[in-house]
Amino acid sequence: MFDVRCQKLISEFGLRSLLNELDISKKKLTVAQAMAIAIYEAYQGAQRVSPNPLVGCVILDSHGQFLSKGHHEVYGQAHAEINALKGLDKEQLQDATMIVTLEPCAHVGKTGSCALQIKDLPVKRVIYGLVDPFHLVAGKGAQILRDSGKEAIVYADYVGMDNNGQESRLLNQQLEILAENFLKNSRAQKPFVALKWAQSLDGKMALKNYQSQWITGELSRTYAHYLRSIYDGLIVGSGTILQDNPKLNIRLENFSKESKLVIIDPEATVYKTFESLELSRYHKKENIFFIVDAKSASSAAVFDFSAQAPGAFKNILFLNRGTSGFFSMQDIYQFCFERGMKSLLVEGGPSLIHQCLKQNAFDRIYAFVAPILMGNGLGYTDELPITSMNQKMQFTALEKIELGDDLLVTGLNWTYCYPIG
C-alpha cells in the first residue's frame, strides 16, 4: 500500500514515471533521484521489518545508469543492499555506485555484515543517507568500506555541507522520516508514538451520544488498517472498546499479522468482561496488555482478579494516576517498549487523544478528516487550555492526501520529535 509519508517524495522527484521497471531500466539518474527511489523502495518493507529500520537501496552502474533496487523486506532476512545486489555480476558492478538510505551495517547479525559483503565487490562508492544511529557501530560500516579502498560518504556530505538546495534538504528530511521509528528508539530509548483519529471538519470524533460510525469513508478505513499493520502495538482506551465493541484486528487483503494490543483500562472493566467482547475472538491473550489503576487492583473486593479473570493474561501494568487524574503516557510507552513494541499507534477515543496531546506525548499525528459537520459532539481538544495563539500546537513535515472525499493529514510533533537520548 502507498505510504502517505512518501507523497512529497513522489511529487517532488517525479517518481511516478520512474517507478515503472521498464521506464527506469538503464536510465541515467542523479544521486538525488536514486536516493528518492531508495527511500520509496524502503517503505515497501513497512509491514514486516520491525524492529529493524526501513532501508532501501539503488545501484547505478559506472555511467550512472540504473541497474537495480532493493529493500529490506522481512525482519531477519536479507538487508536492502543484498536484495539490490541480487542477480548482478561483477562486470555490471565494476565502478558502480550504491545509494542506500542507511549506513551499511558493520556487525554480523542475523544475516551477516553488509559492509563486509560489499567490500569484496568491485563497487566504487557507497552513498548512504544516514549514519547508523546506534553509537556503538556508527561509522563502522563506512570505515570497513573505506579501508577496502572504496568511497563511503553520507549523503549530506556528498551534496556539500553548505548546500541549502531545496532538493537536498527535502531528501534529508525524508531520510529522517523514513527512519523515524528507528531513530527515536536509538536516540531516546523510547518507542515512536503516532496518534490516529477520525474527525469531522468541525473537529468532532463522536456525537454527544458517542455515535461515531462512520465518520470517514471506506478508503480512509482501509488506510487505517494499513497503519495498524506498520506499528508494533496499538493503544486503545477502554471507553472505545466498551462503546463500539470493535475487533481491533488488521483487515487487509493478502495480509495477516496480529498486532500487540494495549488497553488502557483503569477500572479493569475490559479485563473483567473480556470474554464477552468481540476482540477476544481476534487476539491471542499473550498479545494483549492491560494498563490498570493500581487502586483498582488493590481494592480486591471490587476487582477480584483471581476469581473473575480469564486467567491467562500476564501482561498487566498497575499504575497510579497522576495529579491530573490520568496515567503518565510516557510510563505506558516505556512499559510497551520493554515488551518489544518499538512503535505504537494510539487510536483514540477523544479522551485518550486529549491526554496524549495534553501530555505532549506523541511523535506523529494521523488525522482522518471527513468533510462533514457533526455539530455539538465530542472534540478531542475541548479541555486542552490554550490561552494565546503562540501556544497553538503545530506540526512539521506535513503531508495531506485525499482518500476519497476524506483527507488524511499527517505530520510530526513540532516540539517533541527526536529528543536526543
Add this chain to the structure above:
Amino acid sequence: MFDVRCQKLISEFGLRSLLNELDISKKKLTVAQAMAIAIYEAYQGAQRVSPNPLVGCVILDSHGQFLSKGHHEVYGQAHAEINALKGLDKEQLQDATMIVTLEPCAHVGKTGSCALQIKDLPVKRVIYGLVDPFHLVAGKGAQILRDSGKEAIVYADYVGMDNNGQESRLLNQQLEILAENFLKNSRAQKPFVALKWAQSLDGKMALKNYQSQWITGELSRTYAHYLRSIYDGLIVGSGTILQDNPKLNIRLENFSKESKLVIIDPEATVYKTFESLELSRYHKKENIFFIVDAKSASSAAVFDFSAQAPGAFKNILFLNRGTSGFFSMQDIYQFCFERGMKSLLVEGGPSLIHQCLKQNAFDRIYAFVAPILMGNGLGYTDELPITSMNQKMQFTALEKIELGDDLLVTGLNWTYCYPIG
C-alpha cells in the same frame, strides 16, 4: 487568480498542458476538452461580470482544431462568444463549431444578441453547456440559430441522454457550478450564499479569549481576498468587527473594487461607533448595510439614531429576532438581493457561521483549515445539535486545495442548493 472551483476540471482534463497559447494552437480537441477549456476560461471573468453569469467560449475549426477562446470579461461589455470571435475571418469560421458554457443570448441587451450575431456567420454548429435559466428566453437563442440553418445543441444532448460517462457527468456538474450564482438567482430569485471561515484542524475559529490572528497562512489570506472580490456583498457580524476592528476591504494586487458590506448589528453598536472603526476609512457609506434589531431601533432612549448617527447611512434593515433569538438569515439575504447583491459571502464569526448552518441558509462553504490545534477555543458547531449520524451535514462537489500548509475545503450544501424557485 486560480479559482479553486476549476481544480477538478484541470486535473481531470489535463488542462495544464492545454492552457498555454502555444501548445493549444491548432490542436485537435474533443468537444469535452473544448468545453472544459471554455469553463476554465469563463472563471477569468469572476471578479467583474456580476450580475451577469460567467461564460466562456472555445471555437474549433472544421477539422476540430482549436481556433480561439474568449470569456465574458466585464459586465456591460462583450459576451464570451463575441470575444472568442474577435480576429477570426469568415474563411476560418467556415463549418466551425462554437462551444459555449451557456446558451447564446437571444435578447438585445447592453451588447446586442449573440445568437443574432452568430446567425450570420458561416459557423456550422453551436454546442452550449446550459439552457438559459431565465424561463422567458430559455431556448430562444438556440432557436434563432436553428432557424438560420445551424445546429444548436445543449451539451447533455450532444453527449447523449443515456451517456453515463464520468467525463460528461463531471462536465455537466462543472457547468452548473460555473453558473451557480446565476442559476440560484434565476431559479429561486434569491442570492447565492457562500460561508467562509478559517479554522484549526480541531475545528476552532478563535481562542476562548477571541484571539484568532492568525490561524491561516498568507496564501490562505490572499485567497480569502480573492473570494471577497468575486461576491457582490460581504456579510459580517458586529462581534467580529468590535473584536478585531478589521478593514474588510479587498486587498489584491492590481485590483480595486469596493464590496458592499452588510453588518449584522443587532444592538446597533457598530452603527453608533462607526466613525471610530477602521472600516470607516475603507468603505463609502452607501456601500454599507446594517441589520438592526427592531427592538433596539424602537427604544429611542438607548439608540437615538437621529442624534448620534453619522447621518449618511440609508441602508438599515430593522428586523425582529425570531424565537431562536436570532434573525432569519433568509430575510437578510432577501434584503441584500433586492439591493443588487446577487451573491453573498458570509465571513464568520463562530456565532454567525453557526446561525447560517443551523438555519441551513447557505449554498457553499469555503473552510480554510490550518494544520494546528487551538484547544478549548470557540467552535462554530458547538451549539448545533446533531443526535444521529444520519443528521450529519454533508457537502457535494467537494474540492480541496493546498494553500501552503493550509487546506481550503469547498463544497456545495448537500440539501439546499438550487431549489427550483
